[in-house]
Structure formats: C-alpha cells, structure tokens
Amino acid sequence: MALEADAGYEDILQFRFSDIIAKKCNGSALTSEEIRYVVQAALTGQAEESQLGALLMAIRIRGMDPKETLTLTKELVASGHVLQWPEEWNGFLVDKHSTGGVGDKVSLPLAPALAACGCKVPMISGRGLGHTGGTLDKLESLQGFSAKQSPAQMQKILQSVGCCIVGQSGDLVPADKIFYEIRDVTATVDSLPLITASVMSKKVAENVSALILDVKFGEAAQSPTIEEARILAESLVSVGVSLGTPTIALLSNMDSPIGRCVGNTLEVIEALECLEGAGSQDLRELVTRTGGHLLWLCGKADSEVQGAEAIAKALDNGSALQCFRAMLEAQGVHSDIARNLSSTSNFRKASHQQLLRVDKAGTVKMIRARPIAEILNALGAGRSRATDIINHSVGAELLVEVGQHVEKGDPWIRIHYESPPLQDKQRQSLQASISIIDCPPFTPPSRIREIITHQGKSEETGTNMRREGETS
Ligand code: IUR
Numbered sequence: 001m002a003l004e005a006d007a008g009y010e011d012i013l014q015f016r017f018s019d020i021i022a023k024k025c026n027g028s029a030l031t032s033e034e035i036r037y038v039v040q041a042a043l044t045g046q047a048e049e050s051q052l053g054a055l056l057m058a059i060r061i062r063g064m065d066p067k068e069t070l071t072l073t074k075e076l077v078a079s080g081h082v083l084q085w086p087e088e089w090n091g092f093l094v095d096k097h098s099t100g101g102v103g104d105k106v107s108l109p110l111a112p113a114l115a116a117c118g119c120k121v122p123m124i125s126g127r128g129l130g131h132t133g134g135t136l137d138k139l140e141s142l143q144g145f146s147a148k149q150s151p152a153q154m155q156k157i158l159q160s161v162g163c164c165i166v167g168q169s170g171d172l173v174p175a176d177k178i179f180y181e182i183r184d185v186t187a188t189v190d191s192l193p194l195i196t197a198s199v200m201s202k203k204v205a206e207n208v209s210a211l212i213l214d215v216k217f218g219e220a221a222q223s224p225t226i227e228e229a230r231i232l233a234e235s236l237v238s239v240g241v242s243l244g245t246p247t248i249a250l251l252s253n254m255d256s257p258i259g260r261c262v263g264n265t266l267e268v269i270e271a272l273e274c275l276e277g278a279g280s281q282d283l284r285e286l287v288t289r290t291g292g293h294l295l296w297l298c299g300k301a302d303s304e305v306q307g308a309e310a311i312a313k314a315l316d317n318g319s320a321l322q323c324f325r326a327m328l329e330a331q332g333v334h335s336d337i338a339r340n341l342s343s344t345s346n347f348r349k350a351s352h353q354q355l356l357r358v359d360k361a362g363t364v365k366m367i368r369a370r371p372i373a374e375i376l377n378a379l380g381a382g383r384s385r386a387t388d389i390i391n392h393s394v395g396a397e398l399l400v401e402v403g404q405h406v407e408k409g410d411p412w413i414r415i416h417y418e419s420p421p422l423q424d425k426q427r428q429s430l431q432a433s434i435s436i437i438d439c440p441p442f443t444p445p446s447r448i449r450e451i452i453t454h455q456g457k458s459e460e461t462g463t464n465m466r467r468e469g470e471t472s
Contacts, residue, residue: 017041017051024058032071039075042178049182056179056188064193066238072193073239076201079175083122083151083207089158091209093120094294097199098214099222099232100132102369103257106214106286107135107165108271109315112323114291115162116314118300122154122206123165124172128382128390131220131373133267136167137382139328141265141347141392146332161326173201190222196235204243210297211240211247212290215452216254220369226251226449233452241454246297249452250290256402257369258447259283263381263395263416265347272341275324277316280401282447288312289448350393350416356427361408362436364400371433372396372413375426379417391418400434403442 015037024030030038038055041047064072085093094114098104111121125147128134136147147167149157157164170177176198183189203211213236216222217229233249240247259280261270273279274287292301292308301307314320328338337346376382380391397414400406412434415422 017047017055021051021054021058024055024062027062029065029068035068035071036075039072039079039175043079043175052179052182053186053188056183056186056191056194059194060188060191063191066235069193069196069235070239070242072197073200073204073243076173076176076179076197077204077243080173080205081151081171082205083154083172085120085122085155085158085207089120092118092298092300093122093206093208094210094212094298095121095123095203095206095208096212096214096290096294097203099199099216099229101216101254101258102132102220102373103259103262103267104133104216105135105138105259105261105267105271105274106283106290108138108268109274109283109287109320109324110291110311111163111165112275112327113287113311113314113320114294115323115327116319117291117295117310119162119294119298120158121163122158122208123163124168124202124206125165126168127386129386130384131370131377131382133262133264133373133382135165137390137392138264138267138271139165139331141268142328142333143337143346144332144334145328149331157327157330161330162323163327164331165327166331168202172205176201192232192235195232196239200236200239200243203240204245208245210294211245212294212297213237213240213247213249214286214290215249215251217251218253218255218369220257220373221254230450230452237452237454247454248293248297250293250448251450251452252286252447253445253449254447255369256367257372257398258286260398260401261395262369262372262398263376264390264392265349266395266397266416269347272321272324275315275321276318276342282444284312284315285446285448287315293451348393350391350395350418352417352421354415354417354422355399355411356413356415356430357409358400358406358412358434358436359408359431360436361406363439363441364402364404364406364412365435365437365439367398367400367402368433368435371429375429376415378426379415379420379422394418402444405441406436 020034111123114121125135127136139145149166215229215233217226223229229251237247288308288311291311292304295301295307296304325338379394381394395416400412
C-alpha cells in the first residue's frame with residue numbers, strides 16, 4: 001500500500017483554514033500539503049465545525065480532481081490505524097462493500113462462503129440509516145451477537161473461522177467519522193470525491209488483498225441511474241487500484257428488493273436459506289458472482305466463472321453454513337442457537353402479520369423497493385436518525401416475484417409489525433408499489449449489469465477479464 005506521507009508536519013503549519021476554503025470556492029485544486037493540513041486540523045480540533053462544513057460544501061460544489069481525491073483518501077487512512085495481519089494471509093484477505101440497498105443481505109452468506117473457500121474476510125460493516133438496511137442490524141437479530149471486536153479479536157476469529165463481520169472501531173479512520181457527521185447535516189453527503197475518499201479509506205485501512213464494490217443504481221439506490229453509478233464505481237476502483245488494492249466494481253440494479261425478505265430478522269432467515277443452497281435466485285446470483293470475482297482477483301480461481309462455481313459449491317455442501325455458525329459463536333452467539341439456526345424459535349417474531357392481496361390478474365412488472373423500505377422504517381425496522389432504536393422483527397415477506405403471473409386476490413406481501421400499527425395510508429402506498437400488467441410471464445434480467453475494472457467497463461457476460469497487473 002502506497003501510503004507514505006507527502007508532506008511533513010512542518011510544511012502544513014503555514015496554512016490558514018479560511019484560505020483553503022477560499023481556494024476551493026474559487027475552483028482551484030488543493031495541494032497534498034493543504035489536504036493534509038485540513039485532515040490534521042479536523043482531527044486535532046484546530047478547525048471549527050463551521051470551517052469544515054464550509055470546505056465540505058466548497059468540495060461538494062467545485063469537486064476534486066482524481067489526484068486530490070486520492071490524496072484525501074490517503075490522509076483519511078493515515079488519520080488512524082491500519083489493520084495488520086499475519087504475513088501468510090497476504091493475497092487471501094478479501095472484502096466487499098455495497099453502496100446500500102433494500103433487502104441486501106449478501107454479506108451474510110458471502111463472508112462465510114469466501115472463508116469456506118480459503119479466504120480471510122475481515123468484513124467491517126455499518127448500521128442502517130434512512131431507507132437502506134445495515135448488515136450489523138441484521139446480525140444483531142441473533143441474541144448475543146457482538147459487532148464490537150478489537151483488531152486482536154478479529155485476528156483470532158479470522159485464524160479459527162476465516163471470517164468476521166464487525167463494526168468500525170474508533171481508531172480506524174477517525175477523520176472520516178468527523179467529516180461524515182458534518183456531511184450528514186450540511187447536505188454534502190452526495191459528493192463524488194467525498195464518498196470515494198470515505199468508502200475507500202475504510203477499506204484500505206482494512207489492509208485487504210482484493211476488494212469488490214457492489215455499486216447499486218435504481219430507484220432505491222443512492223445513484224438513480226446506471227450512468228451515475230458507473231462514474232462512482234470508476235472513481236472508487238481507481239483509488240483502490242492506485243493504493244495497491246486490486247479492486248473491481250459491479251453495477252447492480254436496485255429497483256425491487258433483493259430476495260424476498262426485507263427487515264432484519266427476516267433477512268437473517270433468508271440468508272440462512274441461501275447458506276443451505278436454497279432461496280431466491282437473485283440473492284444466490286449476487287453472492288456467487290461477487291464471491292467468484294473475489295476468488296479470481298486473489299488467485300484462488302482461474303476465472304470469475306470458476307470462482308462463482310466454488311462459492312456455489314460452498315453454499316450447497318454446507319461448508320459456508322458451518323463457517324457462518326462458527327463466526328456467530330466466535331462473536332458471542334450461544335452455541336445452542338448458532339448450531340440450531342433453522343429453528344425459528346431462535347428468532348423473535350413480530351406480534352402482528354397482515355397479508356395484502358393483488359387487485360387484478362396479470363404479470364408482476366415491478367415491486368418498488370423504496371416505498372416498501374420507507375414504510376417498514378416508519379414501522380420501526382430502520383432509523384431516520386443514528387440514535388433511533390430499531391425493532392428487529394418488523395419486516396416484509398414478498399410472496400410473489402417480478403415476472404410471475406398472479407390472479408386477482410392472490411396474497412403478494414406479508415407485513416410483520418408491532419407498534420406502531422400499519423395504517424390505512426401505508427397499506428395504500430404498499431398496494432401502489434406493485435405494478436401488474438397484461439403480458440406473458442417473463443424471467444427478470446440479472447441485477448448485475450456491468451463490471452468496472454481499472455481497464456474500463458466490461459459488459460457483463462461472465463467472461464474472463466484481466467486481473468490487475470496481469471498481461472494479456
Ligand atoms: N458509506 C461511507 O462509508 N461513506 C459515505 O460517504 C457513504 C456511505 I454516502
């Protein structure tokens with residue numbers, strides 16, 4: 001990893017924060033020394049929050065060029081600790097990052113499937129905020145699960161199990177936390193260089209050998225169009241590769257929920273089905289293809305197709321499920337629960353369930369994820385503020401799939417709720433989120449539409465591509 005400092009501390013003492021704000025307001029590129037000064041001033045408290053907010057807004061409006069973005073990423077990484085791993089794991093440490101979706105439980109089967117294939121997966125995940133869910137919230141549906149693991153504990157779990165899914169510790173990229181909190185309240189979250197530096201600094205600080213980014217586009221994604229997702233993916237991949245981490249990105253569609261469950265407990269149950277080799281085809285495809293690319297990137301498979309086959313085998317033969325159970329036990333879940341996950345008595349059910357029915361016959365054209373997620377959040381499944389307490393058992397099960405024929409009166413969704421109860425207006429919005437048209441049944445297209453590598457985009461065909469640094 002090329003993280004050597006570009007400027008000494010003496011070089012940055014000469015700056016005034018207000019001059020740097022003015023420079024960015026005028027649209028000029030900041031030097032490496034200026035960016036280093038900004039990050040240090042944020043960390044030490046020398047910069048006032050108003051100054052940080054003003055600079056972040058100037059960056060949001062004026063942007064940053066690729067060199068500035070790369071420097072900001074490096075300086076964010078250098079603001080905290082970089083995880084260190086035993087040398088013999090070099091090459092096999094892998095991780096995935098998703099830009100956030102609805103029903104996105106891919107990490108739950110993916111991390112143990114990769115571990116079952118011989119990788120080490122130190123996955124650092126987040127909690128849900130807004131309409132998108134968080135992997136840690138899902139796992140916390142399991143009594144005893146602890147996302148709080150020190151780097152030494154992570155190493156121990158990786159040694160014995162091969163994967164862990166944990167929260168970000170305070171000393172990993174602390175400057176990003178400062179910036180993110182200010183971005184959240186200054187309408188500067190949606191800045192390409194700020195997102196790139198924030199996401200990639202945390203992944204680079206994990207010190208992994210290969211990384212895959214699932215950049216989502218669509219109505220329920222941060223990027224509404226594939227064009228915007230592609231620009232973000234290219235920026236993320238470019239920074240990862242420049243910092244020495246082989247990185248690729250998938251562009252995947254996020255209009256309808258992934259799989260058939262949304263909501264923390266229900267998503268864990270669905271992830272278990274995937275770990276038993278069953279469940280929704282779209283979830284299994286995202287897990288096998290994402291994992292397949294990682295196995296290929298780190299040299300454990302000769303192509304991503306072979307890699308995907310290895311992941312599918314780990315799901316089908318129970319080895320991924322075994323790693324998942326071992327990971328849960330290592331992270332605090334009682335062995336009686338971890339070893340008997342298929343017993344639904346281990347999951348707390350919501351006290352109320354309600355079925356909604358389709359009001360006409362036809363083919364399901366679309367199930368819109370965003371309104372469903374927003375209503376579930378209002379029912380307590382998610383947070384609108386970071387401090388909100390969530391109800392893990394609130395969620396929804398989809399009983400029909402896009403492309404399927406339905407008859408008038410067929411049940412299409414089961415809502416699990418407690419308090420507050422489901423309101424008439426929410427019921428109407430849910431009914432409006434399914435569209436049924438008069439056409440023959442169809443097979444929905446793959447969610448994965450494009451793969452972005454450092455060499456550029458590849459139409460998604462499942463063909464071989466070049467690994468970073470490999471000659472053709
Ligand atoms: N996740 C991050 O880690 N950083 C960001 O800026 C966003 C999501 I948006």
